[in-house]
Amino acid sequence: MTGETFPLYIGGRLITTDTAVDVINPATDQVVGRVAAAAADAVDGALDAAAAAFPAWSALGPRARAEWMDRLRTAVGDKEEWLRTLVHQEMGKPWAAAGEDYAMLLDSLDYYAGLARQLDVVEIADREGTHRHEIIREPVGVVGAFLAWNFPLLNLAYKLGPAMASGCPIVIKPSAKTPLSAYAVGQLCHQIGLPAGVVNIVGGDDAMIGNRISASPIPSMLTLIGSTATGVHVMRTGATSIKRYSMELGGNAPVLVFADADLDLAADVITALKFGNSGQICVAPNRVFADTGVRDELARRIVDRARAVVVGFDRTAPIGMGPLIDRGARDRIEALVADAVAGGAELLAGGSAPDGCAAGAFLAPTVLGRVSADMRIAREEVFGPVVNLMESPGDEQAMIAAANDTDAGLTAYVFTADHERARRCAQALRFGEVQINGVKYAINLPHGGLKQSGIGVDCSHLALDDYFAVKRISTALAPEAAA
Numbered sequence: 001m002t003g004e005t006f007p008l009y010i011g012g013r014l015i016t017t018d019t020a021v022d023v024i025n026p027a028t029d030q031v032v033g034r035v036a037a038a039a040a041d042a043v044d045g046a047l048d049a050a051a052a053a054f055p056a057w058s059a060l061g062p063r064a065r066a067e068w069m070d071r072l073r074t075a076v077g078d079k080e081e082w083l084r085t086l087v088h089q090e091m092g093k094p095w096a097a098a099g100e101d102y103a104m105l106l107d108s109l110d111y112y113a114g115l116a117r118q119l120d121v122v123e124i125a126d127r128e129g130t131h132r133h134e135i136i137r138e139p140v141g142v143v144g145a146f147l148a149w150n151f152p153l154l155n156l157a158y159k160l161g162p163a164m165a166s167g168c169p170i171v172i173k174p175s176a177k178t179p180l181s182a183y184a185v186g187q188l189c190h191q192i193g194l195p196a197g198v199v200n201i202v203g204g205d206d207a208m209i210g211n212r213i214s215a216s217p218i219p220s221m222l223t224l225i226g227s228t229a230t231g232v233h234v235m236r237t238g239a240t241s242i243k244r245y246s247m248e249l250g251g252n253a254p255v256l257v258f259a260d261a262d263l264d265l266a267a268d269v270i271t272a273l274k275f276g277n278s279g280q281i282c283v284a285p286n287r288v289f290a291d292t293g294v295r296d297e298l299a300r301r302i303v304d305r306a307r308a309v310v311v312g313f314d315r316t317a318p319i320g321m322g323p324l325i326d327r328g329a330r331d332r333i334e335a336l337v338a339d340a341v342a343g344g345a346e347l348l349a350g351g352s353a354p355d356g357c358a359a360g361a362f363l364a365p366t367v368l369g370r371v372s373a374d375m376r377i378a379r380e381e382v383f384g385p386v387v388n389l390m391e392s393p394g395d396e397q398a399m400i401a402a403a404n405d406t407d408a409g410l411t412a413y414v415f416t417a418d419h420e421r422a423r424r425c426a427q428a429l430r431f432g433e434v435q436i437n438g439v440k441y442a443i444n445l446p447h448g449g450l451k452q453s454g455i456g457v458d459c460s461h462l463a464l465d466d467y468f469a470v471k472r473i474s475t476a477l478a479p480e481a482a483a
Contacts, residue, residue: 005034009186011049012196026323026361027092027313035179037204043212046200050142050169053197058139058167062116069113075188086181094319104154108161111443116165132475137468139167141220144213148225149175150280155225158458166467171200179203217241228452246456246466250381251282251410254403259291261415267301275309275321275365279385283411289399292392306349306365323361330361333384336377345371400428409450
């Protein structure tokens, strides 16, 4: 795989360039592939191709578009081994987790093709009986999509499914850190003969390409999975024309664990989310607030689970956690941990590279106790395998207030046997998702945030609202019909 350079996919053609970008496996520090890098003219060409594709693709009709989605799903299904291997190599992601990433692409294409087949014209009754009013959903136009590196195929799935179903040609910019699997999907689009310009995939210089797409007047919508700072930058750069925005941005998820909670369940969920993708998940718990009566016991259970995680990179072994995305990420997180410890936090587990992982960007599952709300590690999104056990703020109201004390508003977790308390917390927590006594994500469930954590939603039928404009067609009835 290291000798192959993956081509761009623009206007229905696979395009090689004079410049390629190496893709590094963060588990081995080795080059595992290369992708053709798009220059400015190639980015412009992708936007032009998408614009040219819009009239025919949007007019094709949702059921015909669903048939193309079915063909792409079949092609993706035939290439599971290849696509999973690319994710496994470009992220160092454990093999099982790479399978979950891959499965979401299948699920998204299937789900949104099904929704496309159900799109119908809606009528609104006229109160005076003089007109007939039809409401149709019309695709907004070209979409520019910027993908985060942490779930290469899942993030692509979140954008590709609704764009294709709605009739919006899309220009996709995968992260330069993990572009291989997205480029591979471009090859599959080419293989099935997808109409030119419907899907375009361009990568290389993240900043240049992102700015070029954002600043162009061609996209009617920009959609992003990334940090809040990146979201602000995209909106600022995109202010060359009126555009829609759909953004899933940074998180700083709190966990509220009350004295009557199932502590094993709480510890299982916290550690699964914190260590499953090396903590590189926007919904990962960053701040754990536990009742003083159970805080020490919860800490013990979390530490036991952290120490039991198998860290490494071996497709044949039951690996529980892979590396961080690069050594820079590990350096940043180690600095946050050191800052917290210097400020009085207690290092209960981890904090450095695990034994036997000299190469790569590995960091052992880490647990900090006595973390105070003013520490950087509690104010910033860690995006790494660190569980912060916060100093207890007090009663239920104080815990809710401490949980809400962040600009982020993506996800919150509550563990309690008291259903009324769970309901009170869910209503008071200012987060787009509140997960009670467990965790569940699926393509049919909306995923989005409040405050600085985003605009719009990914997944579910609600995601289509971002890709559609509402058009009203009102027809005056003949006098005899109105009568």
